[in-house]
Amino acid sequence: MSKERILVVDDERTILELGQRFLSSEGFNVETASQGMQAMKLLEQGPYEILLTDIRMPGMSGLELMKMARSVRPEIIMVVITGHGTITTAIESLKMGAMGFILKPFTRQELLSAIHNALDKYRLRQENVRMKSLMPLFQVNQQLMMQTDLTHLMRLIVDLVKTELKVDRASIMLLNEKTGELVVKATTGFENLDENKLKKHVGEGIAGLAVEKKQPILVQGGIEENPDLKGLLDDEKVASGLAVPIMIRKKVIGVLNLSKFNRGQPLGESDLGLISIFCGQIAVAIENARLYRDIRNSYLRTLQALVAAIEIKDQFSKGHSSGVAQYAGIIGKALQLSKGRMQDLIIAAILHDIGKIGSSDDILKKGSKLSEDEFELMKSHPGNAVKILETIGLSQEILSSILHHHEWWDGSGYPKGLSKEEIPLFSRIIAIADTIDAMTTPRPYQQEVTLAEARDEIRRFKGSQFDPKLVDIFLGIEEKTLLNSESSDLDALSG
Ligand SMILES: [Fe+2]
Incomplete structure (x- = not known):
């Protein structure tokens, strides 16, 4: 069942009652307001996903309300209710970002399909925004694949992560399979790097835990409820931290660590998708660079054999x-x-x-x-x-x-x-x-x-x-x- 909160605004009581009844029966959380100012108060107080508003109302018009609603809730989905006399205004409202409109009088079916259409459009738009936000990843990928020197690649990764993902600190650690140690290969955003933190064992700290569990570990300082995770942020400056294992063919080869200082915008679940894709690209780039190094080394050994041959002769x-x-x-x-x-x-x-x-x-x-x-x-x-x-x-x-x-x-x-x-x-x-x-x-x-x-x-x-x-x-x-x-x-x- 849908759980979106809808605010219905109309000066006609019957419309409010119909809206309330039809939408509630569909599982929406519905509240009503009979005029613009009252609607604005409710919008300021609570998180509504949808605003369904009449256009012609005494006092604040529907268009004015939409404008103000957008300024307090930029993400809100707006649908307008209109009579035949205000159709041109309704079209105007579409230009202002309304996702749909519905003509009075309406049936339950008409109202519900207008709301569902608006939600679908909204989701499509969000998907577009998400795809656009992935665009830098494709560019980043090209940059990563072009770097065949492993040391330079490590540097490039932390620099790209810091700018593209807007974090305050980033570091990359690679797993030494023989010793089971995670060794820091590149960092950015650290003022004085504590020598003790340059190496971690699997299972130790956020990074070690992410490698052990083969899954991202997110710790949000302050709001973290899991007692096992709470103590993992060992720097009081850090408000949130995220460690994502870098894996290739289900095998962990390293870990990417990110942290933010600002408590206002901590790293959250929503960052995980993007960062996981990024880590997949990093894994392939590291493997490429290692392959390149191995090929180059074997080629150099061939040359060495040639030099040895002439020196023996x-x-x-x-x-x-x-x-x-x-x-x-x-x-x-x-x-x-x-x-x-x-x-x-x-x-x-x-x-x-x-x-x-x-x-x-x-x-x-x-x-x-x-x-x-x-x-x-x-x-x-x-x-x-x-x-x-x-x-x-x-x-x-x-x-x-x-x-x-x-x-x-x-x-x-x-x-x-x-x-x-x-x-x-x-x-x-x-x-x-x-x-x-x-x-x-x-x-x-x-x-x-x-x-x-x-x-x-x-x-x-x-x-x-x-x-x-x-x-x-x-x-x-x-x-x-x-x-x-x-x-x-x-x-x-x-x-
Ligand atoms: Fe010569």
Whole structure:
């Protein structure tokens, strides 16, 4: 049975009596008023869902009443009762937001269908509003799916939650399956984060309880009646708190915690639907990011195996790839390359000589300088590298950086004789890094030199072999920075 409260307003007693009788028999809670002012008093006192009002009344007209009613009860559903003489006014009332009208005299059936139609329209409108409120979720979803870096994703989630769901605090915790601990991965809205709260066990606190029970836990400070939940808000600033488990295929992988300070608008049951959809999206985004990380790590392990293969074959090059990557990384940092491009530069530097796998042992292990023919054969190693690597999904930039790492600024290098900016930036960086590492490491055919001497060599070939701007940048880096930098290898790139 319907339980909506209806206020019927009409100056004709018979209409009020009919309204009362017909609507009460349908289960509505009905009250009546014979004029506008009296109706306004009742509206101010009680929560009515529906206002059924006559248009032509002495004193305040139906239209005026509707206007005032809207200002105190914006959500109220309004239906007007009208005689034949006031039909144009009735149409006016529809423009003002009335959901329907009914002509006098009316039967019980006519009245009830007018009210039910109005309720249906209202529900449809509410549904539209709800769908519109879901729109940001679709946009949020796109943003989440685009973020494949797990750390950045955690940050993005709490930031989006705070703005889209209008909460004061948000945090995301991921479950460590081995230890059963929930570990905070990102937070927003906390001034001083208590170290003790960064980890929770399953079953502990709101977050732990939500994970244990696999369902959202809502705690409304002040009005919470459940004694088990009351004590869970451990910060007096927080008026209401909500923890929603993040689940994928019925398995909990983490929990999203939200809290509001304002007691006036606490988190409530009505927030749950939206937040649960949001948590579903978060779960998929986390799984995607984890998948991406795993694929990337296995890909890096493949590259590591390739590097190990060349280092076993050519013992003199042992450590050379990570040395070149180290110097290239320092130059890349000085150029303020983005994180993603830095990673590509490091990968290119590590793999730049992988094509030497195809060079004969005699050449690689030769203790003296190469003959002209041998040098010709050696020139094929950048091209061989690309042949080896092109099937494993490296970016085009990495491949061409490797192909051109022996080009010279003045065009006299190999394999294509490119010059100046025709040579990819990473190749120009690797050329400097390669020379520095090769000169400062003992080789079968040469005595190693000091870093200062190697830098002089780079200066000597500025503008001929090396990009003059990069040489200036490189020489501007202090020697101690080069000596003390952390080594760059593929392990450092694993997530
Ligand atoms: Fe090389």
